[in-house]
Amino acid sequence: MSVSLAVTGPYPRRPNFAKVVSRFLGGKVSKQDYDRAVAKEIEHYITSMKDYGLDYITAGLMRFDDPVDAMVSLLKNVEKNGLVRFYDNNFYYRVPVIKGKLEPSKGEDYAKDLETARNVIKDLKLKAKLKLTVVGPLSFALLSEDKHYNDLKALMNDYASAINSFMKAEKNLYDAVEVIEPSFFQKGLATKVLEAYKEVYPTLLEGINKEVHLVSYFYLRADRLEDFTSLKADYYGFDLTEDRKKLAAFVYRAVKGKGVYLGLLDSRNTKVEKLTSLRRFVEGARGVGAKEVIVGNSSLLDLIPEVIIHRKFKVASGLKG
Amino acid sequence: MNWVSELPVLPTTVIGSYPRPKWLREAIRLHKAGKVSDEELTEAFDDAVVSVMRDQQVAGVDIPSDGEMRRDEMVEYFAERLGGFRFYGPIRVWGTAYYRKPSVVGRVEYLGPMLLHEFKFTQHVSYSTIVKVPITGPYTIAEWSYNEYYKTKRDLVFDLAKVINQELKTLVEAGAKFIQVDEPALPTHEDEVEWAIDAVNEAVKGINVKVAMHICYGDYSRVLRYADRLKVDQLALEFANRNFEPLKLFKEYKYDLELGFGVVDVHTNKVEEPQTVAKAIRKALEIFPPERLFINPDCGLKLRPRRVAFEKLKVMVEGTRMVREELKKKGITTTSLKPIINR
Numbered sequence: 001m002s003v004s005l006a007v008t009g010p011y012p013r014r015p016n017f018a019k020v021v022s023r024f025l026g027g028k029v030s031k032q033d034y035d036r037a038v039a040k041e042i043e044h045y046i047t048s049m050k051d052y053g054l055d056y057i058t059a060g061l062m063r064f065d066d067p068v069d070a071m072v073s074l075l076k077n078v079e080k081n082g083l084v085r086f087y088d089n090n091f092y093y094r095v096p097v098i099k100g101k102l103e104p105s106k107g108e109d110y111a112k113d114l115e116t117a118r119n120v121i122k123d124l125k126l127k128a129k130l131k132l133t134v135v136g137p138l139s140f141a142l143l144s145e146d147k148h149y150n151d152l153k154a155l156m157n158d159y160a161s162a163i164n165s166f167m168k169a170e171k172n173l174y175d176a177v178e179v180i181e182p183s184f185f186q187k188g189l190a191t192k193v194l195e196a197y198k199e200v201y202p203t204l205l206e207g208i209n210k211e212v213h214l215v216s217y218f219y220l221r222a223d224r225l226e227d228f229t230s231l232k233a234d235y236y237g238f239d240l241t242e243d244r245k246k247l248a249a250f251v252y253r254a255v256k257g258k259g260v261y262l263g264l265l266d267s268r269n270t271k272v273e274k275l276t277s278l279r280r281f282v283e284g285a286r287g288v289g290a291k292e293v294i295v296g297n298s299s300l301l302d303l304i305p306e307v308i309i310h311r312k313f314k315v316a317s318g319l320k321g
Numbered sequence: 322m323n324w325v326s327e328l329p330v331l332p333t334t335v336i337g338s339y340p341r342p343k344w345l346r347e348a349i350r351l352h353k354a355g356k357v358s359d360e361e362l363t364e365a366f367d368d369a370v371v372s373v374m375r376d377q378q379v380a381g382v383d384i385p386s387d388g389e390m391r392r393d394e395m396v397e398y399f400a401e402r403l404g405g406f407r408f409y410g411p412i413r414v415w416g417t418a419y420y421r422k423p424s425v426v427g428r429v430e431y432l433g434p435m436l437l438h439e440f441k442f443t444q445h446v447s448y449s450t451i452v453k454v455p456i457t458g459p460y461t462i463a464e465w466s467y468n469e470y471y472k473t474k475r476d477l478v479f480d481l482a483k484v485i486n487q488e489l490k491t492l493v494e495a496g497a498k499f500i501q502v503d504e505p506a507l508p509t510h511e512d513e514v515e516w517a518i519d520a521v522n523e524a525v526k527g528i529n530v531k532v533a534m535h536i537c538y539g540d541y542s543r544v545l546r547y548a549d550r551l552k553v554d555q556l557a558l559e560f561a562n563r564n565f566e567p568l569k570l571f572k573e574y575k576y577d578l579e580l581g582f583g584v585v586d587v588h589t590n591k592v593e594e595p596q597t598v599a600k601a602i603r604k605a606l607e608i609f610p611p612e613r614l615f616i617n618p619d620c621g622l623k624l625r626p627r628r629v630a631f632e633k634l635k636v637m638v639e640g641t642r643m644v645r646e647e648l649k650k651k652g653i654t655t656t657s658l659k660p661i662i663n664r
Contacts, residue, residue, distance in 0.1 A: 018417035025417075065416045082588065083415055085538060088509050090422075090465050092415035270409055270424040271469040304467075305410035305422075 003282050003319045006056035006261065006296035008178055008215050008237065009133055010070075011045045012306055013062055035109075038063045039116045046120045048310065052317040056176060056213075056294065057128040059117035063109055066093040067180060067300075068143055071135045074107040074166045075159070076100075081145060087182055087218050089268070089303060096144045102158040104165035111166075114173040129175035131213065134163050136181035137204060138197045143183070153196040160204035167208050176211035178237075179204065182299070184228055185219035194227055201231050213237055213261055217299035220247050225254040237261030239298040240281065241268065248281060252288040260290045263298030265312040270304055272311045275318040282319060295319060328451070330611050330648055330656045331602065331641050332383045334581070336535055336557060337455035337501065338395075338621030339376070339388030340630050345369040366391050371446050376627075378448045380634035381642075384499060386453045387443040389621065394420045395457045395503060396465045403484060404430030405470065424467040425477055431484040434491050441495060451658060454492055455501040458534070459485050459524050460517040464506035475516055482523035489528045498658060500525070501533040501557060505620075508539030515547055522552040522664075531658050533557045533581050537620045541567050545574035554661045557581025559619035562588055565601050572608050579661065580609050583619035584640065585633040590625060592632045598640020603647075611648055612656045616641045 013021065017037060024034040041062045049057065064070035066086060072078050077100030083092040118130055135143075137156035149155040167177065183189070184197075205212060215237030216228065229236050238251050240263055251260070262285060264278055278295060285293050295316055301309050341349075348365040351357040357365075373388035392398040400406040400423035407426050411419040436454060443452050459481035463474055471477040489500055502524060507517050525532050533555035536544060541558065544551075556576075560567060560583040571580065582605050584598045598616075605614055616637060622630035648654070 012413060013417075015411055015419055018413070018419065022417045085509075090414060090506070094416075268467075269469065270467040302413050305412055307410050 004055035004292070004294040005053060005313070005316055005320060006131070006213075006294045007049065007054060007058055007301070008131075008213070008261070008263070008296050009058060009180060009217075009300050010061035010064070010067060010302055011058070012302045012309070013041065014044070014306065017041045017062065035112065038113060042113060042116045043120050046117060046126070047124065049313065050124050050126060052313045053320045054126070054128045054313075056131050056296075057117070057121065057126075058131045058133045058178065059113045061113075061133060063113055066091075066302075067133060067135050068093045068096060068140065070110060070133070071140055071163065072096050073110055074105055075162055076103040076105050077148070078102065078144075086300075089300075091300070091303060093143070096140075098144055098146050098148050098155065100148050102155070102162050104162040107166045107170070111170045111173060114170060118173055129211070130173075131176045131178045132167065132170075132174040133178050133180065134167070134204075136179045136184070136214075137163075137200050138193070139181050139183040142186070152193060153200060156197060156200040157203055160200050164204055164206055164208070171208070171210070174210070176213060177205070177208060178213040178215055179233070180215050180217060182217035182219070184216050185221045185224055187219070194224070198227070198231065205232065211235075213294075215261055215263070217263070220251070222247070222250040225250055229254045229258060233259075235259035235261045235292070235294055237263060237294075239263040241266040241298045248284055252284055252290070255285065255290045256288050257291055259292040259294070260285050261294040261296060264295050265297045265316055267297045267299040267301055267303050270308045272308065272315055275315050278316060278319055328656050328658055329383060329645060330653050331614055331616050331645055332656060333381065333616045333638050333641050334384035334453055334499075335377065335382060335386050335388075335634070336581075336617055336619070336621045337386050337389050337453065337503065338392070338623035339373045339386075339390075340623050340625060340627040341388075341390060342369055342372055342627065345390065367442060370443060374443070374446055374448065376631050377634060380631060381638035382634055383449060384451050384453050385447060385449055386455060387439055389455065389623070391439055396423065396462050397421050399435060399457050399462055400466060402432065402435040404428070404432050406466070422465060422467065425463075425470050427470055429477065429480045429484055431487045435488055437491055437495055440492055440497055444496060451498050453499045453501055454497050455503050455535070456485060456488065458502040458504040458507070459520045460513075461504050461506040464509060474513070478517065478520045479523060482520045485524040486526055486528075489525065493528055493530055497530060499531045499533070500528060501535055502553065503535045505535070505537050505539070507534075507536055508541065508543040511543050514543045515550070518544070518547050518550050522550070525552055525664055528664055529660055531555070531660050532662075532664070533579075533615075535581070535620075542570050542574070545570055545576055548574055548576045548578065551578060552662055552664050553578070555579035555581050555615060557583070557615070557617055559583045559587075560601070561586040561593070561619050565604060568605060568608060577613075579613045579615060580605065581615045581617045584616055585618045585637050587618055587620045587622050587625060587633075590629045592629060593636050593640075595636050595639035595643060598637055599643040602641060602644045606644070611653050
């Protein structure tokens, strides 16, 4: 069994590109020039990662302020409101305010960026599969301000259905789907909410015949692992950066016979991991019979400087040697 | 020490930061490009402090600050001046806003005074005998840095508390009378709040002048449940942005220290009405005795246009004066800066 290497979620915007974003938002750059700058940024990102032997890569979400913002671009009847802390990070996102029934929008910009990423991968002759990044229905619902539904399950269901429409419409642009669900292991989540989520989750992936990576960020709770791995996915992803030794044992038990994504490259610390340590965790997962193992970043790469991202992936590329 | 009993009741103050004048931003840019010397930049900083001091004087603020003109960012500034930190590059904090998040790569060391020059200059040009000196607290510096060196965050925080304490002692020796420890990150992790408060207490140990702690963007109940452990005289908090809702928590938790009451929202350019400010203060006075209430904006004003920041300060002062008139009729006119906690 070999180890795969993957990037999950967004890749940081460089400050110079951010200046273009500001100028575009201020009406000083045309949409055409802005699209060109986004494409260039995606090209920079994928090209800069090309030597690490990645098996999976994302489109980087450069155009969007954060993953939630990317999802808002795929929806109708949502407005963006004030800045709120993204979980417990010193990183802020704009809260989506749901003002009416969630319906799919065309999502042309996101599709354009997937196409750019796909072309760059092809031009560079990389073997990496392109993952479509979507925020899971649970996290989206909990990160939003609901002014329409007053019913979490209905909100999650309409969201899942709208995102599913985009996934179906653009199925030729990506090879795999990654569903990021940071809220799944969050404290204080009612059993009722989890049960509702389990019912809604299949709607998100209905008719999508692609590899599915279900990835959690930031938190991990042993008592919810069984619920998590009961959801249909090819790979289950975990942030293994805090209390990793303790939690890894639970994760290993839960992924027996399944594909696992080990978020071992800490996206919240500049300390670069040791190859020996990464190997140990991979061996641990193998030892309990994980079907396949992917190693990658633990959460948003936006949370560490770009130079550190490269140091971490360079070390991780040693796993493939 | 003479505790200056002449402060008017409901003293008005600031949280700290104020918009940098456009010409200062330009001078900083030119300095980075090598076109302005260190000496010229220092002069520009000094001139900027004089300017913002004047804004605060015209607005009628009782206890001004230097507007943090010399500080690019509240964690960066200290990490650049302490041993044990390094910077790898900018990271995004939202949208298109970046900061240089430092990494702790060795034991944190005090290399010498960080705010002494800033304080002395501010004191020298101030129209008021009391100025507020904001300093980022140990927990926030740790939480907003990467930890590559310490085994636990707690170890890092307590080492930072020691160096902050050293700095505070230097400032008090130089005559500082009002210190504000900025801890916006303190309520971030519920399970860390208790020891984070202990760390702040370590940082202010032996500091027998007025000490406030500023918090924003968080669940105050996480802090208030440990109110009896707090060794600061005052919590200076954001309220206007939350429609003053958290006030009720202070009753619930039987908080009996002072409150720095945030009466203008720093996240919007809309300038409040003085009547709105007065109404909010009256609401706070239902819970706090007048001698335990200071009036301030929700947070630093640096992200607002300078004109808006100035107007907000003016409105804050006008609203406060309305309530002072009402208190005057009851014979309440002054308050004291004397610390209420023995540290």
